[in-house]
Amino acid sequence: MNGNGAIVTAFVSGLIVAGYLVAVLFFLRGWRDTRDRLFGIFAAAFVMLAVQRTALTVLEPSEGVSIALYALRAGAFVLIIWAIVDKNRGR
Numbered sequence: 584m585n586g587n588g589a590i591v592t593a594f595v596s597g598l599i600v601a602g603y604l605v606a607v608l609f610f611l612r613g614w615r616d617t618r619d620r621l622f623g624i625f626a627a628a629f630v631m632l633a634v635q636r637t638a639l640t641v642l643e644p645s646e647g648v649s650i651a652l653y654a655l656r657a658g659a660f661v662l663i664i665w666a667i668v669d670k671n672r673g674r
Contacts, residue, residue: 596640603633624666631659 606629614622635655642648 593640596636600633600636603629603636607633619670621666621670624662624669628659628662628666631655631662635659 607626610622610626610629613619614626635652638648638655639652642652
């Protein structure tokens with residue numbers, strides 16, 4: 584990728600990470616106010632997504648790294664699905 588493409592990719596990735604971190608703060612505030620497990624799990628999932636996007640931007644691409652990072656992303660989505668199912672189970 585040329586120099587400008589790499590800069591734009593890094594900039595957009597930074598915006599995405601910033602959005603994830605705003606979501607983390609939002610869900611942590613919800614968890615602090617209600618102690619509802621859903622908010623805590625969502626916050627953890629968005630931390631995982633922020634870490635994945637940051638590492639994807641910073642690290643050199645290789646097959647092993649890509650698999651691990653996308654497994655982390657999949658884990659975050661599994662956490663979100665689990666939190667929703669757990670909340671709707673009703674206790």
